[in-house]
Amino acid sequence: MKLALFDLDNTLLVGDSDFEWAQFLIEQRVLDREVYEARNVEFYEQYKAGTLDIHEFLDFQLKPLSRHPRSQLDAWHREFMEKRILPLIAPGALELINGHMLGGDLCVIITATNRFVTTPIARALGISNLIATEPEQKDGEFTGQVSGLPCFREGKIARLESWLDEHNLTWLSFLESWFYSDSLNDLPLLNRVTHPVAVDPDATLKGYAQKNAWPIISLR
Template identity: 65%
Template sequence: MDLVLFDLDNTLIAGDSDFEWAQFLIGKGILDRDLYEAKNLEFYEQYKAGTLDIDLFLDFQLHPLSRFPRSQLDLWQREFLSRHILPLVGDKARSLVGGHLARGALCAIVTATNSFVTGPIIREFGIAHLIATIPAQEDGRFTGKVRGLPSFREGKIVRVEAWLEAMGLWWSSFERSWFYSDSLNDLPLLSRVSNPVAVDPDPTLRAHAAGAGWPVLSLLG
């Protein structure tokens, strides 16, 4: 059996769900455009440059969840999925995931984006397992804080290994392990698997992939 891991943003979807979620809330007037839009763009550019402070970003990204009851957030989440995310899901991405699932691989999406935003997205791909940053909750409401280790950079390896160990598995349990990603931020996990694949990669990852002889794949179009 193979282990197949997928990054989500700009890999399986042609955009960034974290960024799009904030833009969705701004567009609906839920978040103040003057206060949030420039900061959202700034954090996104830092992520692409590999300079993101994940703790500062999560304070920014998770705080809006704490302002509203879960029932209202769930309504917005369904609208967000329909209007902002499904148009970003292409046939090539669905086919790639479906092929691995059909061959019996254990598949998971491993993303730094929080599980509230990404949970409905992974179900669109038929993937049962999500390793994401977890928003903390108390009494059914989000607190605006993160629970546990964010699924980011080296944290993705820690979270994947904890998930595997919880099932009594390890890297050596699999004939091959795959990770598909677009981002330089995922170089630690890409370097950990036996079959790393750069998907529509950023310039830094593209250069690294060329030097390491990793395959480069496009899921766009």
């Protein structure tokens, strides 16, 4: 058996679904532009620079989920998918995914973005296995808090290993493993697989990939 792991934002998507979700809510006037837009951009720049405080960001990103019923959030998300996400699917993403699936590989999207935002995106990409940051829920509604360890940096390894254990698997279950990512934040997991692949990488990851003779590809 072989394992194929895919980052989502700026890898399979030509953009960041976390950032786009907040911008969508601002455009819908659900969030106040004056209050939220500058912070949204600031957090996105911190992420790209590798300086993001994930807990501070999740407090910003998950709190709005707690202010609206799940039915309304789902309705907004359907519109979000149609208007903002489907046009961002990278041109080469489905071909890459399908290649691994045809080879019988176990395909998993692993992302720091929360499960509410990413579940419909994973479905649109044809991948049923999703490891994401978990927003806390109570009686089917979001509390605005995070549940468990965020799926970010080293947390991606911990969350992946926990997921593998739940499926009676370990790293040793796989002859080979791939991880496709654009981001310096994913260096811990990229260094863990047998085939790290930099996809349209940021400058730091590109330099690291070149130094270590990792493949560099574009899905755009």
